[in-house]
Amino acid sequence: MKLLLVEDSEQMSQFIRKGLTEAGHTVDHAATGRDGLFLASSEPYDIIIMDRTLPGGIDGLGIIMALRQSGNQTPILILSALADVDERIRGLQAGGDDYLTKPFSFGELTARLDALVRRSNNAGPETVLKLADLQIELLPRRVTRAGKTIDLLAREYKLLEFLMRHAEQVVTRTMLLEKVWDYHFDPQTNVIEVHISKIRQKIDDGFERPLLKTVRGAGYMLTARD
Amino acid sequence: VISLTRSIAFRAGLAQAALATLILALLAALLWWVITDRLDQQMEDVITGDSRLIATLAAQPDPKPAIQDISERVGSDLDEDEILLLTAPNFARLAGNLPAWPIDAPAEPGWGTVVITRGGIVSSARVLYMVLPNGRHLLVGRDLRARAELAEEFRGGLIGAVIMVLATGLVSAWILRRGFVDRVEQIDAMSQAIVAGKLDERLPVRARRDELDLLATTINRMLGQIEQLVGGVRNVSNAIAHDLRTPLGELRTRLEGLLLGRHVTGPAAEQVERAIDDTDRLIGTFNALLRLAELDTGARRSGFRPVQLAPVIEPAVELYEPLAESRAMRLTAQLAPDAPPVMGDPALLTQAMANLLDNALKFSAPDTEIVVSLTGQPNETVVLCVADRGPGIPDSEKPHVLDRFFRGASSSGTQGVGLGLSMVASIVTLHGGELRLEDNHPGLRILLVLPALKAAAGESRVRPSQRVPV
Numbered sequence: 001m002k003l004l005l006v007e008d009s010e011q012m013s014q015f016i017r018k019g020l021t022e023a024g025h026t027v028d029h030a031a032t033g034r035d036g037l038f039l040a041s042s043e044p045y046d047i048i049i050m051d052r053t054l055p056g057g058i059d060g061l062g063i064i065m066a067l068r069q070s071g072n073q074t075p076i077l078i079l080s081a082l083a084d085v086d087e088r089i090r091g092l093q094a095g096g097d098d099y100l101t102k103p104f105s106f107g108e109l110t111a112r113l114d115a116l117v118r119r120s121n122n123a124g125p126e127t128v129l130k131l132a133d134l135q136i137e138l139l140p141r142r143v144t145r146a147g148k149t150i151d152l153l154a155r156e157y158k159l160l161e162f163l164m165r166h167a168e169q170v171v172t173r174t175m176l177l178e179k180v181w182d183y184h185f186d187p188q189t190n191v192i193e194v195h196i197s198k199i200r201q202k203i204d205d206g207f208e209r210p211l212l213k214t215v216r217g218a219g220y221m222l223t224a225r226d
Numbered sequence: 227v228i229s230l231t232r233s234i235a236f237r238a239g240l241a242q243a244a245l246a247t248l249i250l251a252l253l254a255a256l257l258w259w260v261i262t263d264r265l266d267q268q269m270e271d272v273i274t275g276d277s278r279l280i281a282t283l284a285a286q287p288d289p290k291p292a293i294q295d296i297s298e299r300v301g302s303d304l305d306e307d308e309i310l311l312l313t314a315p316n317f318a319r320l321a322g323n324l325p326a327w328p329i330d331a332p333a334e335p336g337w338g339t340v341v342i343t344r345g346g347i348v349s350s351a352r353v354l355y356m357v358l359p360n361g362r363h364l365l366v367g368r369d370l371r372a373r374a375e376l377a378e379e380f381r382g383g384l385i386g387a388v389i390m391v392l393a394t395g396l397v398s399a400w401i402l403r404r405g406f407v408d409r410v411e412q413i414d415a416m417s418q419a420i421v422a423g424k425l426d427e428r429l430p431v432r433a434r435r436d437e438l439d440l441l442a443t444t445i446n447r448m449l450g451q452i453e454q455l456v457g458g459v460r461n462v463s464n465a466i467a468h469d470l471r472t473p474l475g476e477l478r479t480r481l482e483g484l485l486l487g488r489h490v491t492g493p494a495a496e497q498v499e500r501a502i503d504d505t506d507r508l509i510g511t512f513n514a515l516l517r518l519a520e521l522d523t524g525a526r527r528s529g530f531r532p533v534q535l536a537p538v539i540e541p542a543v544e545l546y547e548p549l550a551e552s553r554a555m556r557l558t559a560q561l562a563p564d565a566p567p568v569m570g571d572p573a574l575l576t577q578a579m580a581n582l583l584d585n586a587l588k589f590s591a592p593d594t595e596i597v598v599s600l601t602g603q604p605n606e607t608v609v610l611c612v613a614d615r616g617p618g619i620p621d622s623e624k625p626h627v628l629d630r631f632f633r634g635a636s637s638s639g640t641q642g643v644g645l646g647l648s649m650v651a652s653i654v655t656l657h658g659g660e661l662r663l664e665d666n667h668p669g670l671r672i673l674l675v676l677p678a679l680k681a682a683a684g685e686s687r688v689r690p691s692q693r694v695p696v
Binding site: 011012015018019022081083084085086102103105106155181182183184185186187188189191194195197198217 | 471472474475476478479480482483486487499502505509510513516520529541544545546548549551552573576577580581584587588646
């Protein structure tokens with residue numbers, strides 16, 4: 001996919017460009033706010049990665065607001081060292097779709113980019129989520145695998161639904177904490193791991209092919225591939 | 227609003243009025259004593275003079291000149307102030323304006339006071355009793371009615387003066403209170419806002435430059451200094467954030483870049499991964515320190531709103547419950563449904579809750595129970611308690627547990643840098659509450675005692691805090 005990176009730090013942008021290019025994406029880079037706004041409004045992109053503090057007269061939030069006002073709906077991931085809760089709220093209110101604080105891991109970045117692009121591609125409301133023989137009927141909130149009903153607790157259901165909506169993508173611990181629990185800090189212990197293994201027991205135990213996989217050093221993935 | 231009896235201005239006014247009344251009473255007593263003394267002296271002088279003249283006449287064997295003189299002086303007229311009575315040695319009346327010898331007249335010659343009834347009016351009279359050489363008795367005196375009337379008038383005047391002093395005292399106290407207390411309350415309201423984190427607020431100083439303006443000026447100067455200090459802390463924090471976190475971030479990127487490019491493999495890659503973990507821990511510690519610094523400035527208080535604690539606790543317990551289960555611990559919540567809301571920041575309270583659970587799970591042994599409870603009295607306090615059956619904290623360590631980077635003897639072998647409880651303590655302090663450590667016999671009970679939101683102030687505004695984006 002085609003990305004725009006608006007980031008003034010030389011080292012940071014090199015790192016991101018290198019990683020994303022190696023993953024097979026096309027990356028345009030703007031080092032100032034002015035260039036960023038120009039590129040973002042003149043070229044079509046699948047997603048924009050936006051730093052907040054930028055030289056060149058206009059900062060990241062200014063660019064986002066300008067784009068949104070002109071009707072540009074390209075998904076935007078805000079990348080910022082401003083980690084405060086209030087700053088996050090400000091970023092999302094300006095029109096950003098997700099907020100990642102520096103320093104971050106590359107795995108976290110790509111996972112979030114994938115999630116954002118996927119979300120913007122999913123147009124109409126779905127009633128059924130399917131992956132191989134695992135299926136969620138959203139309205140009765142019914143989960144079945146190979147026709148067999150699986151009983152889940154409310155929070156487990158929410159967690160599985162999120163994983164299903166991001167099937168075939170890496171989902172990080174932090175993403176799960178933010179999107180499923182609405183928690184924006186890192187608990188010292190890995191609480192998510194246990195939730196995942198409980199779901200894994202329910203959907204994978206007794207079936208030949210496991211669907212919920214742990215991606216080492218990154219997170220988890222619900223996948224039908226091996 | 228301060229009650230009337232507790233107001234300094236009002237009490238000062240009252241005290242002033244009381245003092246004025248006391249002085250007035252002393253003055254009146256002195257005046258009364260001097261005046262009556264002088265009046266009595268004058269009266270006795272007159273009586274003595276009269277008695278001498280009459281006694282000379284009455285001492286003669288023939289009573290007629292004396293009787294005539296007495297009749298001329300007073301006749302039988304009872305309206306006269308002068309009182310005269312001459313009797314024979316057997317006390318039979320010879321002349322005078324009293325019908326008979328008074329029974330309360332002095333038994334021995336000399337001064338005395340008698341009660342007389344004249345024309346139906348009872349009054350007292352000062353009298354001098356003399357026994358003449360020929361055995362006759364002479365009573366010379368003056369009615370004290372005039373003196374009683376004077377006393378009456380004097381008392382009336384005094385009471386009027388006291389009432390006036392009290393009235394002016396109360397009125398001036400009330401006026402003082404209005405002017406003074408209004409301004410003190412203004413200063414108080416402003417100070418509360420400043421305590422709540424609005425450090426740029428200043429007290430109004432008027433052109434009059436009275437004592438309160440002087441105080442306000444000093445307080446404003448103090449506030450300026452506090453703002454500067456807090457700003458300094460914030461600047462240092464921002465400097466840490468920028469100057470230390472940024473290079474740490476770059477270090478992390480470099481390390482991760484090595485792995486991404488597959489430049490390193492095998493055992494070297496493992497070392498790089500561990501270096502990344504170390505960097506993450508450093509970054510985590512910096513983040514926690516920055517957060518603590520931010521909490522301590524109190525600025526976060528400006529975003530406070532009414533929060534029900536049960537919807538904050540429940541998801542946190544739910545998040546940690548499977549972890550507890552996997553370690554064979556039981557995590558249960560006992561939340562009183564009628565616990566009142568508090569004024570606070572749900573994101574911070576959630577963080578405090580998570581830190582407490584992290585802590586309890588870290589120190590508990592398998593097959594033990596961790597109980598989270600919420601209790602509270604309306605308009606008083608809300609108490610959130612996390613009780614575990616771990617090793618507890620020895621009394622000697624209790625004062626230090628909340629210090630930054632403190633790790634107790636029993637925490638060796640566990641993860642963490644010792645900022646978790648400091649964070650909880652800072653969050654509780656920010657909310658105007660208190661963190662208490664108690665023995666759970668065995669284990670530890672950590673209590674967060676938070677002030678309950680006053681029912682009238684927030685009941686209608688309270689909404690579940692769970693779904694707010696943070």
